[in-house]
Amino acid sequence: MLLQSGFDVALGLGLLWVAWQALNSSDLFKAIVFFIAFGLLMALAWVRMDAPDIALAEAAIGAGVTGALLLGALARLRASNAGETTMGQAGNGQRRFMASRRLLWIPLLLMAAGLGYAVLSLPGYTPGLSAQVAANLGASGVSNPVTAVLLNFRGYDTLLELVVLLLALLGMWSMAGPAPPPSAEAAAVLDGLSRFLTPLVLLVAAYLLWVGTRAPGGAFQAGSLLGAAGVLLILAGWRANVASTALSLRLVLTAGPGVFVAVAAFSLLMSGQMLKYPPAYAGILILIIEIAATLSIGLTLAGLFLGGRPRGERKSP
Amino acid sequence: MNAAVLYALVGVGLYSLGLYALIVHAHLVRKILAINVMGSGVFLVLVALARRGGEAGTDAVPQAMVITGIVVAVSATALALILVVKLAAETGYATLSGNRQE
Amino acid sequence: MTPTDWIAALLLGMGGVFFLAGTLGLLRFPDVYTRLHALTKADNVGLGLIVLGLSVQADSWVVVGKMLLIWALVLLAGASVAQLIARSVLRRGIRLWRQ
């Protein structure tokens, strides 16, 4: 018991310290490395919060996507000499603001104290919706409560989240122009690593998708893993030979929300309510949506990392 | 004080640190990091408070919200980073115009 | 504590020692090449010993297999990353440490 509390206190203080460093380190690269470490500690915190589903998502996103995304952006910023702002670049308003920085602590401390007080004064025992989730779990088609909430009880939330993902990619495509060309030919070690790891990542993604119906895992975790595999392949210099206008690419990108909407329409016809699956088909419907969503999430994340519209060219042999 | 309250307080701390950094730093990548830390703080509060169910078990609804939240946060971050990259390519600065000398 | 427990405890303790050695190397070694060496070797041995220690007491062979797979993946990552970073550092012309 004492050890557990010690672990929690050390982890909590570590989170706060690492976050502080990630936000206020003088060097932006240093800040990003601290932010990567922050994601790792967050995954441990989710484990301690009895939320292995979230820990899986945080691990896949944090280790596979966020770090690479930030480092790639930093490299592009350095190319246009904007990797760092020195105080000399800061305007007068900014400098005057720096002087009043100390005063900023007062309202922020008051806010933090207020929020802390609010947290402490909440009633200790609040079952929330766990009783309802448990009562309806049998009819949901899956036995992992988190997957049941995501794809059955609050399916429309998840549907709209998938649309948000798609919008982020479309926003990037419309602003960023064509993707930067692949960097030089990958070293043999990197090439071999990407060839060896990618099939394994696909396998583990399929495993997480499958196991997600009854244990921690599911479409978001599996999709994030697929996205990470895409990041690795892009870094190794691989490019799929599809342009952003290719039908195949667009079909996979929209498969998640598309299948979800189709199922919603199907359930509207069958039971008169959107996304109210007939219990007999619930399991299989959820699995179909999850497979489509996994593919869309993975491709969207990889596309976001690409940093522009795909040009439609193949890796030169 | 049990673990749930401890982590909820850490979440409040993260949110406050993030808000501070969001206000004081001009560099937009730092602002993006700050928003991400604030988001993590909110997620932590949500999930920590979902653990007060006792024997009824952990509430799965906030957990599901946080999972989608993490994936949406990373895609929003990617979009924001591309905006900053484009801004820097056009202007040579990764800060908003009010925060720099012209 | 049964004899198996003692063996597990011994292996786990040794694993911890190797992790400590890796961190000491990371903190105390004089340049990036030596630190690379400390990290990617000591920690992987440490993880291997911890996996062994946990395997002695694991419930099933499936668990043992999964832990061994995890260890193999970490070894692969460590070896590849060490090579990639060392190569990149060398090409940037960062000098080797000489006494």
Place this chain on the structure above:
Amino acid sequence: MQQLYLALAMFLLLNLGAGLWRVLRGPTAADRMLAAQLFGTTAVAVLLLLAQAFGEAALRDVALVFALLAPVTAVAFVRRLWPEQGNSRDTD
């Protein structure tokens, strides 16, 4: 036995904290990146220990994901931030 697992997990967490010193000090960007690599390995060990301590098999899957994706960030660093053509000798 659970106490031992937890004690070792705690020890590794403190170990990780000590490694943060190298991220703080650098001096080169590669040093900072290396330290981040160490955190990945340590997190895998902590997760495996917690999985056995609390009998939660799912934590091994989290460790598996970390182990699979351990090289991605470092590869991004080598390929994007420190590409091989770069001849500048800045130490960050």
